[in-house]
Amino acid sequence: MTRALLIAGPASGQGKTSLTCALARRLRAQGQRVRAFKVGPDFIDPGFLLDATNAPVRNLDLWMVGEAECRRELARAAAQADWLLVEGAMGLYDGTPSAADLAARLGLPVLIVIDASAMAETFGALALGLQAHGRTRGLHVAGAMANRVASPGHARMLAGSLPEGLPWWGHLGRATTALPERHLGLVQAQELQAGLDDAWAALDAALVLEADALQALPAWQPPPLEAAPPIEPLLAGHRIAVARDAAFSFCYEANLDVLRALGAEVQTFSPLADEAVPEGCDGVYLPGGYPELHAAALAACHRFMGSLRTHHAQGRPIVAECGGMMVCARVLRTLDGEDHPMAGLLDATAVMGERLAGIGLHHWDTALGSLRGHVFHYGRLEAGPTLRPTHLTQPRRYGGPEAVYQQGRLTASFFHGYFASAPEVVAGVFGRG
Structure with missing residues (x-):
């Protein structure tokens, strides 16, 4: 029971x-x-x-x-x-x-x-x-x-x-x-x-x-079930490196389940420990977290930063969400006004604020489907002259859209996607192209 x-x-x-x-x-x-x-x-x-x-x-x-x-x-x-x-x-x-x-x-x-x-x-x-x-x-x-x-x-x-x-x-x-x-x-x-x-x-x-x-309290009766729709192994043979540590901890375990269901091998690594992007990986997933609390330490992680730049220069996919996107900027400015150099994959300064800048459920509509998720952030991105949004997510009810930036094979946004809502979209951004 x-x-x-x-x-x-x-x-x-x-x-x-x-x-x-x-x-x-x-x-x-x-x-x-x-x-x-x-x-x-x-x-x-x-x-x-x-x-x-x-x-x-x-x-x-x-x-x-x-x-x-x-x-x-x-x-x-x-x-x-x-x-x-x-x-x-x-x-x-x-x-x-x-x-x-x-x-x-x-x-x-x-x-x-x-x-x-x-x-x-x-x-x-x-x-x-x-x-x-x-x-x-x-x-x-x-x-x-x-x-x-x-x-x-x-x-x-x-x-x-x-x-x-x-x-x-x-x-x-x-x-x-x-x-x-x-x-x-x-x-x-x-x-x-x-x-x-x-x-x-x-x-x-x-x-x-x-x-x-x-x-x-009486026993709970499970409601009627529908069979889960099958997920095609569109990422079969791919190895996806996922950043997992105190700076990159905002990741749904269900997202990793979807990557595996798509056929990908998931390998975790720690940027904060200055671990390089694993050699030979096909894609990198930088979830959100608290990079602003570790900005000085991350700026000193030259091995990680260099390997991320190399991965990007090779035209391999990177998906960077919220805090992950801030690490892809040129500079991360913390609440004390200090600037810390980041990976420089985006012509932008990531700025931490004291007030909530975005919250709520969002969806990103693409040619491959609509990816659902949410936003919740205090930071903002001050884009330089060469950086423009390629897409906008739409709020479920209230608030404004969130920018999605695509630079080469880098996809970056304050939007946190829930991968199971649109596995085909996930396969598209992580695929070899």
Whole structure:
């Protein structure tokens, strides 16, 4: 029997990641097999979910991933797990599609988490509002939990404020160790190392669960499935080098799965360790990440920079997303105003900003198909006189388009593509031409 929950709240910052990870670790300590998912485009939270579950984490999004693939991902995981925990994004009803849309479409019960640090009985009113709004959408709210609870007395007050029919699942006290944040969200799990163990211990000590509520949750029934469309091995015989380290960490594991399904061999390397682009590779994938935090170190990685220039000069494909594109510029200017020389494949200066410059779901329409994905960046590109966009991505709903630059076989943009949405497009940009 597999049980499933979508953990959501009224807004960002309510403690969804903390609660999902704490719940996953508690269930695992009880001998349960747990798989976790993240709603929407996100590279950071899945790292914490991966550490908490010790199992692969995938993103779910009705538009970017597609409803059919979301169903398949959940069904595959359900065959191997006792619990499926899906962490929501932003507020429960935020966005189109929202976490609520996904929960209703896939039959996932919702556990509401609310930061109750500055409230008392209003907790019940807020939880009831989220539940009542969900009824109009066919949503089942399984219960509510409170985060940052000050004391047992505070917890009793919050629990007592819930109306009949909305179960109290427990609470998280004010943990002495919090998950640290920076401009794009939480500090990445892989950067915290030993400090993460302290955070897990603090969260476990702060977690008070109502065991009866967990046991009362009925088994989740996987929705009807459609067979996955076949992917032609259009990159058979290709070897794709993928940058993977603290500067290039924003990569969907599903993207690497697609490259392999296309027939390519995937080989990872670390630019930050000054590793050269692997000799003889057919293409290079530079995902996004935090190059701005490592700009001085990257500028000193002459072996990597030289091999990237050589690869480009040989007319071999490079796909550079967001931070990966910034490394392809002539210069990366950090928030302190310092300029750091980069690869110089684009006639541009990449400039880090203090304000969000782009966010939202996007699609890039090409002759080979429409590649779906998202943008989320604080940086901008100041193009020189020789650099002009060759294409523009289009936003799903709000915001402006994002430029796509193609210089030789280099394809660069702030746009993060979700490769499974259009494998033919991916094969086209990585192909030998």
